[in-house]
Amino acid sequence: MEEKKKKHKPINRKLLRRFMKGTWGYFIIAAIALIAAVLSAYIIPIITSFTIDYVLIPYAEEGYKAGDSGVPGFIINWIDSIGGREFLIKHLYIMGIALLLFTAVNAMSTFLRRSYIAYAGESMARNMRNDLYEHLANLPFDYHKHVSTGDLVQRCTSDVDTVRRFIQNQLLEIARTVLMVVCAAVIMLRMNPMLTLWSVIMMPFLALSSFVYFKAVKDSFSDADEAEGKLSAALQENLTGVRVVRAFGQQKRELDNFTEKNADFRKKNLRVNNLMAYYWSASDAFGYMQIMLALCVGVYYAIKGWISVGELLVFTSYTAMLTWPVRQLGRILADLGKASVSLGRIDEIISAPLETEPGKALTPPITGDIEFRHVGFRYEDSVDPVLDDVSFTVKHGQTIAILGSTGSGKTSLVQLIQRLYTATEGEILLDGVNINDYERHYLRRNIGIVLQEPFLYSRTIMENIRIVDPDAPEEKVYEAARIASIHDVVKAFENGYDTVVGERGVTLSGGQKQRVAIARMLMQEAPIIILDDSMSAVDTETDAAIREALSGRRQNCTTFIISHRITTLSTADKILVLEHGRLVQQGTHEELIKVDGLYKRIADIQNMLEGELGSEGGEA
Numbered sequence: 001m002e003e004k005k006k007k008h009k010p011i012n013r014k015l016l017r018r019f020m021k022g023t024w025g026y027f028i029i030a031a032i033a034l035i036a037a038v039l040s041a042y043i044i045p046i047i048t049s050f051t052i053d054y055v056l057i058p059y060a061e062e063g064y065k066a067g068d069s070g071v072p073g074f075i076i077n078w079i080d081s082i083g084g085r086e087f088l089i090k091h092l093y094i095m096g097i098a099l100l101l102f103t104a105v106n107a108m109s110t111f112l113r114r115s116y117i118a119y120a121g122e123s124m125a126r127n128m129r130n131d132l133y134e135h136l137a138n139l140p141f142d143y144h145k146h147v148s149t150g151d152l153v154q155r156c157t158s159d160v161d162t163v164r165r166f167i168q169n170q171l172l173e174i175a176r177t178v179l180m181v182v183c184a185a186v187i188m189l190r191m192n193p194m195l196t197l198w199s200v201i202m203m204p205f206l207a208l209s210s211f212v213y214f215k216a217v218k219d220s221f222s223d224a225d226e227a228e229g230k231l232s233a234a235l236q237e238n239l240t241g242v243r244v245v246r247a248f249g250q251q252k253r254e255l256d257n258f259t260e261k262n263a264d265f266r267k268k269n270l271r272v273n274n275l276m277a278y279y280w281s282a283s284d285a286f287g288y289m290q291i292m293l294a295l296c297v298g299v300y301y302a303i304k305g306w307i308s309v310g311e312l313l314v315f316t317s318y319t320a321m322l323t324w325p326v327r328q329l330g331r332i333l334a335d336l337g338k339a340s341v342s343l344g345r346i347d348e349i350i351s352a353p354l355e356t357e358p359g360k361a362l363t364p365p366i367t368g369d370i371e372f373r374h375v376g377f378r379y380e381d382s383v384d385p386v387l388d389d390v391s392f393t394v395k396h397g398q399t400i401a402i403l404g405s406t407g408s409g410k411t412s413l414v415q416l417i418q419r420l421y422t423a424t425e426g427e428i429l430l431d432g433v434n435i436n437d438y439e440r441h442y443l444r445r446n447i448g449i450v451l452q453e454p455f456l457y458s459r460t461i462m463e464n465i466r467i468v469d470p471d472a473p474e475e476k477v478y479e480a481a482r483i484a485s486i487h488d489v490v491k492a493f494e495n496g497y498d499t500v501v502g503e504r505g506v507t508l509s510g511g512q513k514q515r516v517a518i519a520r521m522l523m524q525e526a527p528i529i530i531l532d533d534s535m536s537a538v539d540t541e542t543d544a545a546i547r548e549a550l551s552g553r554r555q556n557c558t559t560f561i562i563s564h565r566i567t568t569l570s571t572a573d574k575i576l577v578l579e580h581g582r583l584v585q586q587g588t589h590e591e592l593i594k595v596d597g598l599y600k601r602i603a604d605i606q607n608m609l610e611g612e613l614g615s616e617g618g619e620a
């Protein structure tokens with residue numbers, strides 16, 4: 001969030017063009033409508049003044065020279081040639097109809113302009129969000145370590161929104177202002193250059209003061225934005241951490257904290273609103289002074305006969321029409337600054353390098369022989385290696401158990417197999433091929449993993465389990481759920497498999513979640529299975545039942561089980577013991593139990609506990 005104020009990169013045009021893909025049509029229609037709207041708005045005063053100059057006054061005053069009120073000569077000539085004036089005097093309603101017609105054109109084109117620029121803005125925002133989401137989904141796993149989720153969410157929502165609002169509200173406003181100034185200048189200069197000067201003499205000051213003003217209040221605006229960010233962060237943290245807040249009786253303190261941030265937000269927002277109130281009222285007064293000036297000088301010119309009454313009307317109308325966009329210029333510029341900062345923040349995500357495919361992207365059938373050859377690994381920011389010279393082999397269909405104290409690198413080891421991270425030393429071979437040479441999505445599809453802290457979507461249990469294959473028959477889901485010992489539990493829920501889990505639904509216990517995650521993994525039918533401490537929250541008996549049910553399946557699967565339970569570990573074909581990232585022991589239960597070492601120590605402790613607790617306890 002702090003980054004928001006930082007660097008002011010130039011707008012990345014390439015990125016803008018990319019987001020604008022498929023929206024050009026909308027922009028073009030909006031631009032045409034804009035031109036029509038401005039032109040019709042300028043024609044309306046001309047019609048009125050033409051009616052006065054060409055029709056009404058010559059009719060009322062004998063000998064008055066009919067003015068043209070800015071209507072091009074050839075049109076006047078044409079009306080004259082068909083005896084237009086007499087006709088118009090008799091049928092004055094025609095001028096009314098003309099007025100109505102152009103008002104209708106103006107209304108129509110304003111409508112089109114607004115709705116098409118809305119299409120354009122919304123479509124662009126959709127493109128941006130899709131691109132961002134797709135990019136985020138394919139960034140290296142490591143990326144998320146460096147950026148906070150809240151910041152990413154903000155970039156994908158409010159930054160996109162800032163850009164969208166700029167496109168929808170301000171972009172055409174710039175074009176409109178330019179067009180209006182040019183049109184007004186052309187028409188007014190043709191009528192009377194001196195009066196034109198008087199009518200716009202204060203405009204540069206108005207524009208300048210608008211620039212200066214909005215530049216000056218920019219900081220107040222970003223202060224208010226920042227206060228809002230802090231407020232929502234406080235709220236979010238409290239809602240997410242609601243349990244901790246309650247459990248530690250922190251409501252009062254959190255409330256004070258929130259109240260303080262809320263008061264700060266109010267203060268800063270009020271300040272912004274006050275500043276705006278000053279500006280709009282002062283610039284209103286300024287604008288009216290300009291109109292008054294144009295009117296006074298114009299009346300003098302009209303009395304002198306230098307302009308006609310109709311022309312006076314045109315001048316005052318145009319002057320009034322111009323003050324609003326000119327006053328807005330500074331704001332547009334301020335918003336342009338904001339939008340470009342937001343675009344820069346979006347750009348930062350989009351330009352982050354995607355996960356690379358360093359190898360040959362092979363997709364051969366996978367049987368599941370795995371070999372680690374002197375594998376070393378460290379996270380980008382870690383000092384000590386997390387894994388150091390790890391070597392072992394697994395034949396397909398075998399079960400490998402991994403034991404190690406917390407932080408010893410077990411999770412890191414299995415994540416290397418999935419290529420969520422890349423080994424920094426040595427190589428990992430799958431069926432004799434370096435895993436870097438597999439196409440990464442293919443590789444991951446062939447590895448079923450149950451994470452240490454399983455994540456379930458806020459959807460039904462059914463949807464959660466068949467997430468990889470939404471069309472899978474229900475029977476298959478039940479089958480997987482039975483193996484994971486969760487079928488009966490789910491059946492007992494009121495809504496069965498249609499029970500929604502997560503934020504809007506029921507809360508599953510830790511063990512239930514783990515088992516749903518195991519069922520979900522089974523649906524993948526992958527040749528390699530990884531259970532990262534996936535039964536830690538499941539009681540020993542259920543653990544055994546699941547392993548029993550799994551073993552039927554497991555025959556053609558290579559299985560990695562990370563666990564702290566000797567009962568779980570002991571059935572494995574091979575046990576790896578990790579200590580500070582080093583493979584200190586490997587072998588079968590029978591082999592390891594005979595030698596002094598970590599495995600034997602833990603086995604002894606657990607056996608002792610088991611003995612003391614009797615058969616019904618035994619949580620390791």
Ligand code: DCP
Binds near residue numbers: 379382386404406408
């Ligand atoms: N580590 C890190 N960055 C990460 C994950 C871990 O720097 N994104 C560090 C923390 C540990 C070491 O790496 O010091 C090993 O972490 P593991 O998650 O691999 O450890 P375990 O899975 O063995 O621990 P646990 O039993 O607690 O799950």
Ligand code: MG
Binds near residue numbers: 412
């Ligand atoms: Mg772990």
